[in-house]
Amino acid sequence: MARIKREKWSKKFGEWFRKVLVNAELMDYRYPIKGCGVWLPYGFKVRSNVLQVLRNLLDATGHHEALFPLMIPETSLKKESTHVKSFEEECYWVTHGGKKQLEIKYALRPTSETAIAPMLKLWIRSHKDLPLKLYQIVNVFRYETKATRPTLRMREVSTFKEAHTSHATFEDAEAQVKEAIEIYKGYFDALGIAYRISKRPDWDKFPGALYSVAFDTVCPDGRSLQIGTVHNLGQNFSKAFEITYETEKGDQKHIWQTCYGISERGIAAMLITHGDDNGVVLPPRIAPIQVIIIPIPHKEKEKEEAIVKACKNVTARLKKMGISAEMDLRPDVTPGSKYFDWELRGVPVRIEIGPRDLENNEVTIVRRDTLERQSFNIRNIETAVKELMEKIAIDLQQKAWQWISQRIYRVNSLEEAKKLLKKRAGIVEVLWCGNPECGHKLEEEVNARVLGTPQDLEKKIDGKCVACRKKAENLLRAAIAY
Numbered sequence: 126m127a128r129i130k131r132e133k134w135s136k137k138f139g140e141w142f143r144k145v146l147v148n149a150e151l152m153d154y155r156y157p158i159k160g161c162g163v164w165l166p167y168g169f170k171v172r173s174n175v176l177q178v179l180r181n182l183l184d185a186t187g188h189h190e191a192l193f194p195l196m197i198p199e200t201s202l203k204k205e206s207t208h209v210k211s212f213e214e215e216c217y218w219v220t221h222g223g224k225k226q227l228e229i230k231y232a233l234r235p236t237s238e239t240a241i242a243p244m245l246k247l248w249i250r251s252h253k254d255l256p257l258k259l260y261q262i263v264n265v266f267r268y269e270t271k272a273t274r275p276t277l278r279m280r281e282v283s284t285f286k287e288a289h290t291s292h293a294t295f296e297d298a299e300a301q302v303k304e305a306i307e308i309y310k311g312y313f314d315a316l317g318i319a320y321r322i323s324k325r326p327d328w329d330k331f332p333g334a335l336y337s338v339a340f341d342t343v344c345p346d347g348r349s350l351q352i353g354t355v356h357n358l359g360q361n362f363s364k365a366f367e368i369t370y371e372t373e374k375g376d377q378k379h380i381w382q383t384c385y386g387i388s389e390r391g392i393a394a395m396l397i398t399h400g401d402d403n404g405v406v407l408p409p410r411i412a413p414i415q416v417i418i419i420p421i422p423h424k425e426k427e428k429e430e431a432i433v434k435a436c437k438n439v440t441a442r443l444k445k446m447g448i449s450a451e452m453d454l455r456p457d458v459t460p461g462s463k464y465f466d467w468e469l470r471g472v473p474v475r476i477e478i479g480p481r482d483l484e485n486n487e488v489t490i491v492r493r494d495t496l497e498r499q500s501f502n503i504r505n506i507e508t509a510v511k512e513l514m515e516k517i518a519i520d521l522q523q524k525a526w527q528w529i530s531q532r533i534y535r536v537n538s539l540e541e542a543k544k545l546l547k548k549r550a551g552i553v554e555v556l557w558c559g560n561p562e563c564g565h566k567l568e569e570e571v572n573a574r575v576l577g578t579p580q581d582l583e584k585k586i587d588g589k590c591v592a593c594r595k596k597a598e599n600l601l602r603a604a605i606a607y
C-alpha cells in the first residue's frame with residue numbers, strides 16, 4: 126500500500142480510508158451497484174466484535190432483539206405525513222412480482238418505524254405491556270443523493286442498529302432518550318471515539334420526531350460526521366397508526382415512542398479516529414487478533430526450532446488467558462513484511478521472539494498504536510500483555526478526546542465563526558438567541574451545517590446572539606458536515 130503520511134491527512138484522509146478498507150481486508154467497495162459494499166471476512170469479524178459491544182449494552186438495559194420484514198407497503202409508509210415526505214424520495218421501490226405489477230408497491234425499509242408500528246398496534250393492549258424496548262440490526266436502503274462513500278454514506282446501509290421503544294407517558298419517553306444517550310456514550314467510549322452531543326435544530330430533526338439528539342465526531346479534515354441519533358417521536362406515529370393502550374383507570378391513550386440508530390458509520394469513525402500511516406489501529410476489545418507472534422528466523426536449525434517452540438508456548442499461554450493470539454509462521458515471508466501486514470490490519474500487540482530474546486528469557490513486545498518496543502521477561506508474559514492492552518485502550522481514547530478538544534472553537538462573532546468554518550477547522554460554538562434565521566445566517570455562505578445546541582455541557586449563557594445581538598438563550602454548534 127502506498128503510504129499516506131498523517132500530516133497530509135487533512136486533505137488525503139478520504140483516499141487513505143478507501144485504500145485502507147480494501148488493503149486491510151475490511152471491505153471491498155467495487156460491487157457493481159453504487160453505495161453497496163462487501164464486508165470481507167476480516168472486516169466481518171471486526172464488525173461482529175463491535176456489534177457484541179452494542180448488544181451487551183442494549184441487552185443489559187432491557188432491550189429485546191427482534192427482526193422485522195425488509196419490505197414496507199406504501200400504505201404503511203404513507204401514514205405519518207412528515208415521515209413519508211422526507212423518505213419517499215429516498216426509497217427503493219419494489220413494483221413487480223416477476224412480470225406482474227404489484228397493486229401496492231413496497232419500499233425497501235429506509236428505517237423501520239412504519240414496519241414496526243402496525244405490529245405494535247396488535248401487541249400493545251394495556252399499560253402492563255409497556256415499556257416495550259425492541260431493536261434490530263439489519264440492512265436499510267436509502268437512495269442517497271449526496272456522494273456515497275464506503276461505510277460512511279451507503280445506499281445499502283448494511284449494519285443499521287435501530288431501537289424502537291414504546292411508553293405510557295411523555296416522561297417515560299424522555300427518560301428513555303436519556304438512557305439511549307448513555308448507551309451510545311458507552312458504545313462510542315468502548316470504540317475510543319470522541320464526540321459531541323447536540324440537540325439538532327428544529328429544521329433538521331428526524332422526519333416525524335418531536336426532536337432529535339445527535340452524536341457528532343470530527344474527521345481529520347475538520348468536517349463533522351454524525352455517528353448516531355436519538356429521537357423522541359412523541360405520539361406522531363402512534364396517532365397515525367392508532368396505537369393505544371388501556372390505562373390503569375381503563376381509558377385508552379396513545380403510546381409515546383422513541384427511536385435511536387447507529388450504523389457502520391460508527392465503525393468507520395473508529396477506523397478513522399485511530400488510523401495512521403501504517404494502516405488501521407484497532408482497540409484491543411475489537412481486534413479479531415489481539416496479539417500476533419512472530420519468530421525471528423535464525424540460520425542454525427536448532428536455534429530456529431527453539432524459537433518456534435517458544436512462540437508456540439507463548440501463543441498457547443495467551444490463548445489460555447482468553448486472549449486472541451496467533452502466530453505468523455509463514456516460511457517465505459520476512460519478519461519485516463509480516464510486521465507490515467499486521468500493522469496494516471491493526472493488531473494491537475506484536476510479540477517478536479529472536480535468538481537474543483531467548484538467551485535472555487525475554488520477548489520483544491511492540492504496541493501498534495505508538496510502535497514502541499519493550500522487552501519483557503517471558504515468565505510474566507500474560508500479565509504484561511493484559512496490562513498493555515488495557516493501556517492501549519485508554520491511550521487511544523484519551524488521544525481521540527484530546528484531538529477533538531483542539532477542534533472545538535468558542536467564538537464571539539459571526540465573521541470569526543465563518544472564517545473557521547470556511548477552512549474546516551472543526552466545530553464552532555456561538556451564542557444564539559434561538560431564532561432559526563440567526564442559525565441560518567451561520568449556515569449560509571460557507572455551506573455549513575448547524576449541529577444544534579449542546580447536550581453535554583453545563584451551560585451558563587450570558588451574552589448576545591452573534592447574528593442579531595439580541596440576548597442569547599443558548600450555544601449553537603456548527604460545522605462543515607459530511
Ligand code: 5CA
Nearest residue numbers: 236277278279287351352353354385386388390
Ligand atoms: N429511525 C431513526 C433512528 S433508528 C433513523 O433512521 N435515524 S437516522 O436517519 O438518523 O439514522 C441513524 C444513523 O444512521 C445516523 O445518525 C447515521 O449515523 C447513520 N446513517 C444514516 N444514513 C446512513 C447512510 N446512508 N450510510 C451510513 N450510515 C448512515
Ligand code: ZN
Nearest residue numbers: 558563590593
Ligand atoms: Zn439572533
